[in-house]
């Protein structure tokens with residue numbers, strides 16, 4: 001059995017909205033890691049009812065933009081030598097480049113296969129972003 005409650009070295013992503021854990025897991029590329037990664041789903045939470053949680057037994061550079069896009073309410077804790085060294089609260093990034101793609105099929109970015117399209121945050125509550133070319137709204 002792997003002891004998932006005690007983490008010596010690594011990162012805990014907590015307070016993930018139930019159902020978003022797997023999406024975050026994939027978007028961060030955690031399936032490609034050789035280190036131990038634990039994805040817990042539908043964990044009981046007094047604050048949220050149910051939540052997802054991810055423990056990564058290594059210190060890596062998380063793409064905070066991706067996390068902020070999917071679920072800005074998560075809490076990230078970095079653990080070093082069994083101690084929490086840093087807790088981060090996220091907010092949705094104001095602009096993102098290269099992560100989102102435009103959902104409008106007539107948008108020039110889809111016609112011309114433009115990558116690295118920039119999107120601007122238009123609604124922080126619903127995590128809605130606008131395409132810089134056609135202003136179509138999208139979310140991850």
Ligand SMILES: [Zn+2]
Pocket residue numbers: 102103104107108109131132133134135136
């Ligand atoms: Zn567009």
